[in-house]
Amino acid sequence: MSGRPRLPHGVGPREFAEALAAFRAVLGDSRVLTEEDIALLGYDDPQPVLGPGHFVPSAALLAGSVDDVRRVLDVARTFGVPLAPALPGRNTGLGGAAPRLPGAVVLDLSRMNRVLEVDETFGYAVVEPGVTFVDLAAHLSARGLPYRVDPVGLGWDSVVGHALATGGLTPYEDEPALWCGMEVVLPDGDLVRTGMGGLRASRCAHLWPYGFGPSFDMMFAPSNLGVVTKLGVRLRTAPPHRRTFTVSVPRAEDLGPLVDALRTLRADGTLPESPTVRSLLLDAAAAGRCRDALPGAPGPVPDGDHAPVMADLRLGRWNAYGAVAGSRPVVRAQWDAVRTALAPIAGARCRLGDPDDGRDTPGLWGDAADGWLERGGHLSVTPVLPGTGADALAQYTRVRGLVRAAGKDYLGSFVVGRRVLHHHVPVAFDIRDPDDRARTLALCERLVVDAAAAGLGVRHAHPALMDQVAETYAFHGHALRRLGERVKDALDPAGVLAPGSHGIWPRRYRGLRL
Structure with missing residues (x-):
């Protein structure tokens, strides 16, 4: 981005x-960044599938x-300047911090990074949007509190951002139970x-997620209806012992029985x-x-060339990563159950990590x-499907064929998960090749439509x-989208x-196909 900003x-x-x-009068000169002050790196699209400089802020x-x-929202309303809230985290295949509306002003919330409260008795924390999983884990550790942060492995992601995205990686992967009570600034x-x-002085604001009358929390998860x-x-009580594991299976068709076994273990509580x-x-x-270092380039890796890669990495055609946790007897029992459940898959290899090595679950x-x-x-497409091996396979x-x-x-x-599978499909492309970018976008659009035709909704999307x-959620003349627009x-x-976030456009921009 150079020259005059894209408005x-x-x-x-x-x-x-x-x-x-007006923004500088509210925040101070150093808290308002423009192209003249600093290249707005980190706020543009990290995966420029429409070319560099498309999804950029002003x-x-x-x-x-x-x-x-x-006060920032007041200025934005006065001058009609659209804002795009941004939180810490990568999510690069989903656009990162880039605004959906090109030229919108990014509202960076990373400075709001305080852990406001941790209740040791009831096991909850109250955090601002700039608090990352690393920040919260360090806060708990410094105070010697007996809790751990879920999900592990996301590091520098915003706790608030991940919770509101209902990201599918926590013990609460199919229910909005990670959060309890929120404070929101509405657009007005x-x-x-x-x-x-x-309540004016609530003692249970973060103990019970409901109040009197309608519950509005899910409106903001994720949403463009408030900040x-x-x-x-x-929080969860930290287990006394935790060990990661890997399960490798040798054939593509082993995906079905592998998923069925893991989903059963997840559903009955064996896997935490x-x-x-x-x-x-x-x-x-x-x-x-x-890819260029493997046989058969250019083009997809031939099926017959997977075996050398498997041998080189000592992995299977599919590799499952998870963890067992609890007291030592519980960990042993969980691991025995995992190996028993996977035993019917010929050639399955189960490996348990070192005791208490402190590592996050890989994968x-x-x-x-x-x-x-x-x-x-890469550009990501993320359908959600029923949690069966047949559905996974x-x-x-279908997706691999396309x-x-x-x-x-x-x-x-x-x-x-206990009930569903989150299918993460990253499609890699050469960021400097316009033709490859165009092919990738067309393919991902095809994957979205194809998923909907199979009755599967995509949960997250690049701008x-x-x-x-949003177009695929078409029941009753897109009633869901119309409801979002009315609200x-x-x-x-x-x-x-x-x-434009998540396909919900306000009246001033609706139908312009920006």
């Missing part, structure tokens, strides 16, 4: 300059308090506390955390094996797919795919908060 649709240079002056605001957020600047927090400034998050099943080539990318979603190509990026077979027909390798993984995903227009009539 959001409908905002002229004069209005923008006046808004910047400026970034570094809010440090609830009052900052309220009003300040709301949900549930029991609606969550405080969140109560539930959701395991992840990763494809061989995704693990190869994570291990630093670039969680991340940026491994970027390493598959020398100048790699059918989805894998991906390979487009000249690409399947690099997918499945997070195994380039948000409208396409959006009621709470944000000026249309300044995260326009």
Whole structure:
């Protein structure tokens, strides 16, 4: 990005300059970043599938308090400048901190990074949106509190951001039980506390998620209907012992029985955390094996060439990563149950990690797919499907066929929940190749439509795919989207908060196909 900033649709240079002056009056000069001050790196799209400079902000605001957020929203409404809230974290295949509306001003909440409270008796913490999992873990450790942070392995992600995204990686992967009580600044600047927090002096705001009347928390998870400034998050008692494990199976068709076994163990409580099943080539990318270094380039890796990769990495065609935790007898019993459940799969190898090695469970979603190509990026599609081996195998077979027909390798993984599977499909592309970017976007659009045709909804989307995903939720003439638009227009009539996020556009931008 160079020269004059890319302004959001409908905002002229004069209005923008006046808004910047007003933002500086609220936050101070050093807390308002523009292209003239600093290249807005970290706020643009880390996976520029539509080309560098498309999903870019015109400026970034570094809010440090609830009052900052309220005053910034007041300025935004006055000048009609759209804001795009951003929290710490990577999520690079989903656009990172880039605004859905090109040229929107990023509202960076990372300075709001205080752990406000930890209740040792009832096991909850109250955090601001800039608190990361590392921050919260350090806070608990420094105070010697007997709790652990879920999910492990996400490190620098925002606790609030992950909770509101209902990300599918925690013990609460299929229920919104990670959070309890939130504080929200609405687009008009009003300040709301949900549930029991609606009392003037509540003693149970973070003990019980409901209050009197409707429960509004899920409106903001995820949403463009308000800025969550405080969140109560539930903690788990730290187990006395925890050991990671890996299960490798040798054949592609082993995915079905592997998923069935793991889902049963997850459902009956044997496994305390959701395991992840990763494809061989995704693990190869994570291990630093670039596509160009393998046989058969260019094009997808031939089926016959998977065996050398498996032998080199000592992995299977599918590799499941999880953890067992509890007292030593419980850990032994859990591990015995895992091995017994996997024994019917011929050639399955079960390996238990070292005792209490302190490592996080490997295999969680991340940026491994970027390493598959020398100048790699990736775009993610994330369907949710019923948690059966038959469904997993059918989805894998269909998606792999479409991906390979487009000249690409399947690099997918499945997070195994009690009831559902989260199918993470990163599609790698050469970020410097316009033709490859276009093919990748077309393929991902096809994957979204194909999932919907099979009755499967996509849960998360890169900004380039948000409208396409919203279009697939088409029951009764897109009644769900229309409901979102009605609520959006009621709470944000000026249309300044995260326009277009998750396919919900305010009236001022609706139908413009921005």
